[in-house]
Amino acid sequence: MYISHRMDEIFRISDRCTILRDGQWIASVPITETNPDHLVKTMVGRELNELFQKPPSHTNWIANKTPVLEVKGLCDNHQVKDISLEVxxxxxxxxxxxxxxxxxxxxRAIFGLSTITAGEIKIDGKPAxxxxxxxxxxxxxxxxxxxxxxxxxxxxxxxxxxxxxxxxxxxxxxxxxxxxxxxxxxxxxxxxxxxxxxxxxxxxxxxxxxxxxxxxxxxxxxxxxxxxxxxxxxxxxxxxxxxxxxxxxxxxxxxxxxxxxxxxxxxxxxxxxxxxxxxxxxxxxxxxxxxxxxxxxxxxxxxxxxx
Structure with a gap:
């Protein structure tokens, strides 16, 4: 018995697969009679192309407001080099x-888990x-x-x-x-x-x-x-x-x-x-x-x- 979330592994080594959802048995099928799309649909109850659909953007009303987070020229003591961004x-x-x-x-630098060597962080427009x-x-x-x-x-x-x-x-x-x-x-x-x-x-x-x-x-x-x-x-x-x-x-x-x-x-x-x-x-x-x-x-x- 082999348990995995990786589709390539399931199809590479399995003879038969069983799908469980919310602790219940859903189906058991020979691996030759299914495919990744069908397996995903059985696992989650909907088509694969529904899983990564983009919902409508909700940024049109924020453009002129003060950013909640603003980072300017941020550098750390390891790998962050002059980063500026806002959210x-x-x-x-x-x-x-x-x-x-x-x-x-x-x-990690924004959250205070590494040393900031240059730059600044602002929250609601005020230095943090x-x-x-x-x-x-x-x-x-x-x-x-x-x-x-x-x-x-x-x-x-x-x-x-x-x-x-x-x-x-x-x-x-x-x-x-x-x-x-x-x-x-x-x-x-x-x-x-x-x-x-x-x-x-x-x-x-x-x-x-x-x-x-x-x-x-x-x-x-x-x-x-x-x-x-x-x-x-x-x-x-x-x-x-x-x-x-x-x-x-x-x-x-x-x-x-x-x-x-x-x-x-x-x-x-x-x-x-x-x-x-x-x-x-x-x-x-x-x-x-x-x-x-x-x-x-x-x-x-x-x-x-x-x-």
């Missing part, structure tokens, strides 16, 4: 580029003095890292504890925690994000990859951020969970959150982003509007070509 309320800005382009280093994640959180910046297991989650702690970890101090009464209020807040996020868990008391390690990612996202939403930094938000999750996370990201932007999203999947970048910044060797090489962006154009700039 408005309700905007999803995708960051694309090859491995080593400096995408992760950029959002950020030297640590605690500083970033006080300015309303949240960061979902690329590796949820190594950098994000406390795997042997409960779903509830993982969700409320960033805001535990808010629920203190004298020297005690108000667990009734914590339970209410946890239930709210489980419902809002559609986290599938038998109990909020379960250890988060027992959840699927997609639900673990939702738990991590819920934690950062609990601080009521203005800016959300997402680094590979759907890495290592199945295609059904990926679609659900996409819907959550769009809902957050629709409600006014400013979102920066890193993804190595070009269809995901093209489907979710209002604008796309392409990085190469620590610098932004292109700022593409969604209407003009294509996979070919993104790769052109990502490999260092300059028109």
């Amino acid at each position: 408005h309320s309700g905007e999803i800005v995708g960051i694309s580029g090859l491995v080593g382009a400096g995408r992760t280093e950029l959002v 003095d950020i030297h640590s994640p605690e500083d970033a959180m006080r300015y309303g910046i949240a960061h979902v890292p690329e590796s949820r297991k190594e950098q994000g989650l406390f795997l042997n702690m409960s779903v509830k504890e993982n969700i409320m970890m960033a805001e535990m101090f808010r629920y203190r009464k004298a020297s005690l925690l108000d667990w009734n209020q914590i339970n209410e807040e946890t239930d709210k996020y489980i419902k809002e994000l559609g986290i599938k868990t038998a109990s909020k008391e379960l250890k988060v390690v027992s959840l699927s990859g997609g639900n673990q990612q939702k738990v991590l996202l819920a934690r950062w939403l609990s601080i009521k951020p203005k800016v959300l930094l997402l680094d590979e938000p759907t890495r290592g999750v199945d295609i059904g969970a990926k679609t659900e996370i996409h819907k959550v990201i769009h809902k957050l932007a629709k409600n006014g959150l400013a979102v920066i999203m890193i993804s190595s999947e070009l269809p995901e970048i093209l489907a979710l982003s209002d604008r796309i910044l392409v990085m190469h060797e620590g610098k932004i090489r292109a700022n593409l509007q969604r209407e003009e962006a294509t996979q070919e154009k993104i790769m052109y700039y990502a490999t260092g070509e300059i028109k």
